[in-house]
Amino acid sequence: MIDVRRAADRYPGGDKGAGIETRHAFSFGGHYDPGNVRFGLLLACNEELLAPGAGFAEHPHRDTEIVTWVVAGELAHRDGTGRVSRLGPGGVQRLSAGAGIRHEERNAGPVPLRFLQMWLHPDAFGGAPDHAALADPAPPGPGLRLLASGVPRADGSAQEAAEAGPVLSLRQRQAALHIGRPTAADSGRLPEAPFVYVHLVRGQLRIGEHLLEPGDAARITGGGRPGFATPGPAEYLVWEMHGEPAYG
Numbered sequence: 001m002i003d004v005r006r007a008a009d010r011y012p013g014g015d016k017g018a019g020i021e022t023r024h025a026f027s028f029g030g031h032y033d034p035g036n037v038r039f040g041l042l043l044a045c046n047e048e049l050l051a052p053g054a055g056f057a058e059h060p061h062r063d064t065e066i067v068t069w070v071v072a073g074e075l076a077h078r079d080g081t082g083r084v085s086r087l088g089p090g091g092v093q094r095l096s097a098g099a100g101i102r103h104e105e106r107n108a109g110p111v112p113l114r115f116l117q118m119w120l121h122p123d124a125f126g127g128a129p130d131h132a133a134l135a136d137p138a139p140p141g142p143g144l145r146l147l148a149s150g151v152p153r154a155d156g157s158a159q160e161a162a163e164a165g166p167v168l169s170l171r172q173r174q175a176a177l178h179i180g181r182p183t184a185a186d187s188g189r190l191p192e193a194p195f196v197y198v199h200l201v202r203g204q205l206r207i208g209e210h211l212l213e214p215g216d217a218a219r220i221t222g223g224g225r226p227g228f229a230t231p232g233p234a235e236y237l238v239w240e241m242h243g244e245p246a247y248g
Contacts, residue, residue, distance in 0.1 A: 001222050002208055007215025010047065019051030019107075025199075025217060039219050040195030040241035041175050044119035047215065055106025061097035065120040065170055067148055067177060068093050068105075069237060071201055073113030077133070079103035085133040090181075092147050093133035094168045096122070101129035116199065116237065121245040122171045123150070137166050140181040143188055144238060149176035151242070174243040180236045187229040191240035196220040203234025212236075
């Protein structure tokens with residue numbers, strides 16, 4: 001089944017007075033919808049737009065995998081482990097909050113910063129926090145590229161499939177994140193998993209009979225490998241998830 005959620009249906013948040021505009025895909029902060037708290041292992045998918053100099057002051061997280069994809073501008077990260085990084089368009093970072101970490105994210109450039117931040121349920125709670133970043137892991141081109149994964153291969157190592165390039169590790173053995181950045185018309189098939197989440201950043205993307213526009217997302221269940229096609233240049237993120245959170 002393909003459940004399309006349009007950009008206009010995302011819940012608005014942030015603080016415009018502080019130069020922060022946010023669009024939430026799931027229940028988040030003061031917004032609670034009992035029928036929309038997560039999808040598979042994905043707990044949040046936030047579109048963020050930060051004015052120059054704006055940002056999120058130091059704040060805590062725990063027991064969450066936070067993956068950020070930079071769309072435009074320059075993102076500055078600093079956390080309590082002493083790690084700092086700056087990422088431009090096409091950069092990705094992973095913050096494993098573990099037993100607890102404090103961090104801040106800011107627009108470090110002279111132009112608006114736009115990024116997509118996604119929260120994932122980890123395999124297990126606790127552990128030491130960790131941060132990793134890649135500046136340009138997936139240059140534009142056809143097909144899907146792997147960005148981050150905790151899915152084990154038969155030999156027990158992290159999944160890298162047949163794709164070249166670095167991959168961020170996740171503390172979640174049932175999830176992987178892919179990126180599509182075609183520069184022309186492209187087509188293929190999505191990963192096979194019980195839960196597949198697709199977010200379109202730019203361009204157009206067709207999945208089955210559904211045409212996605214920027215900001216739209218598709219939640220796919222039931223397994224199989226749905227086909228996709230882009231009529232021209234596009235950018236989209238694809239989560240494959242092979243389970244759901246186990247509580248208790």
